[in-house]
Amino acid sequence: MNLKVNGDDTEAPEGTNVLALLTLKEVKMPEMVSVELNGEILDREAFESTALKENDAVEFLYFMGGGKSA
Amino acid sequence: MMLSSFFILWAAGKAPKRKNTMDLTEEQIERYSRHIILREVGLQGQLKLLNSRVLLVGAGGLGSPAGLYLAAAGIGTIGIIDGDVVDLSNLQRQVVHTTADLGEPKVNSARETFEAINPDVTVRTYQALLDADNAADILADYDFVIDGTDNFAAKFLVADACHFAKTAYSHAGILRFQGQAITVVPNESACYRCLFHTPPPPNSIPSCSQAGVLGVLAGVVGTIQATEAIKYILGEGKLLTNRLLTYDALEMNFRTIKVKRRESCALCGSNPTITELVDGDAAVCDLDGN
Numbered sequence: 001m002n003l004k005v006n007g008d009d010t011e012a013p014e015g016t017n018v019l020a021l022l023t024l025k026e027v028k029m030p031e032m033v034s035v036e037l038n039g040e041i042l043d044r045e046a047f048e049s050t051a052l053k054e055n056d057a058v059e060f061l062y063f064m065g066g067g068k069s070a
Numbered sequence: 071m072m073l074s075s076f077f078i079l080w081a082a083g084k085a086p087k088r089k090n091t092m093d094l095t096e097e098q099i100e101r102y103s104r105h106i107i108l109r110e111v112g113l114q115g116q117l118k119l120l121n122s123r124v125l126l127v128g129a130g131g132l133g134s135p136a137g138l139y140l141a142a143a144g145i146g147t148i149g150i151i152d153g154d155v156v157d158l159s160n161l162q163r164q165v166v167h168t169t170a171d172l173g174e175p176k177v178n179s180a181r182e183t184f185e186a187i188n189p190d191v192t193v194r195t196y197q198a199l200l201d202a203d204n205a206a207d208i209l210a211d212y213d214f215v216i217d218g219t220d221n222f223a224a225k226f227l228v229a230d231a232c233h234f235a236k237t238a239y240s241h242a243g244i245l246r247f248q249g250q251a252i253t254v255v256p257n258e259s260a261c262y263r264c265l266f267h268t269p270p271p272p273n274s275i276p277s278c279s280q281a282g283v284l285g286v287l288a289g290v291v292g293t294i295q296a297t298e299a300i301k302y303i304l305g306e307g308k309l310l311t312n313r314l315l316t317y318d319a320l321e322m323n324f325r326t327i328k329v330k331r332r333e334s335c336a337l338c339g340s341n342p343t344i345t346e347l348v349d350g351d352a353a354v355c356d357l358d359g360n
Contacts, residue, residue, distance in 0.1 A: 040332075
């Protein structure tokens with residue numbers, strides 16, 4: 001099925017769930033990202049139970065530090 | 071008054087009302103002439119900036135460029151909270167500090183630079199770490215906060231503190247060649263916790279010191295934060311709310327991802343479970359960008 005991942009067209013097997021998509025996209029540590037599915041931020045506990053559908057739009061929002069410690 | 075100042079007032083379409091011109095000196099009209107000529111700023115807007123107060127949490131990679139432009143813009147009061155001293159490895163990106171400042175408290179170094187850029191700016195310094203005990207008192211004195219922290223405990227603390235203080239803030243992060251930013255207006259737009267829930271497990275996310283960061287990236291993202299502060303104070307334009315800006319310097323690609331408030335957000339959702347400020351897990355603070 002075709003998905004839109006971070007704005008790019010991506011092919012994934014039917015029934016792929018969010019956790020599997022993270023693996024497919026080589027995100028090694030799922031705790032590194034929040035996932036937005038069709039405009040809604042998912043709870044992290046729902047990654048595995050959320051199956052993706054044709055034309056779903058998925059955004060990976062990465063934790064990012066930077067600046068300095070304070 | 072210099073001829074150019076008359077031209078600026080005329081070109082801005084603003085009659086030089088006596089009250090306003092009395093509030094700005096001729097030197098200030100000249101200094102801020104490129105602002106005043108902008109319809110969205112004008113004399114009134116420049117006065118708003120001069121009467122505004124912005125807090126920099128961290129005088130590092132993000133706080134440096136943000137603060138430089140805020141000082142130049144004539145933000146009346148700039149607060150800086152930072153408990154660190156200038157280290158040689160900071161200078162690749164923390165452009166408010168110079169080689170001569172090595173070993174000096176960053177708040178002192180930043181204050182000297184801001185005051186040198188613009189004597190209109192009052193700089194208030196706090197040589198400390200922002201924590202659950204001091205956050206409310208400090209934030210109460212500011213209109214807008216620039217989150218220039220690195221570690222996630224601090225980022226969540228800034229988010230929570232700004233929520234309770236009802237103070238708008240700009241979150242930003244940088245790592246390697248990528249950056250992100252979002253502006254949060256408490257109870258009006260998606261907050262940091264709407265997006266990221268809770269801090270990641272300690273040491274799961276590399277810091278700048280571990281993974282590296284392109285120095286100029288901090289400049290790009292920090293100046294976006296300054297832009298948001300200025301827009302917020304002016305009440306002009308469309309803030310970076312409900313949109314996460316992501317920047318990939320290697321690809322030279324900017325994207326904005328629409329986000330929205332999360333009903334189940336522990337901070338700003340309909341049934342919040344975070345009702346007071348607490349300091350984060352100290353272990354998370356190991357993620358240090360120095």
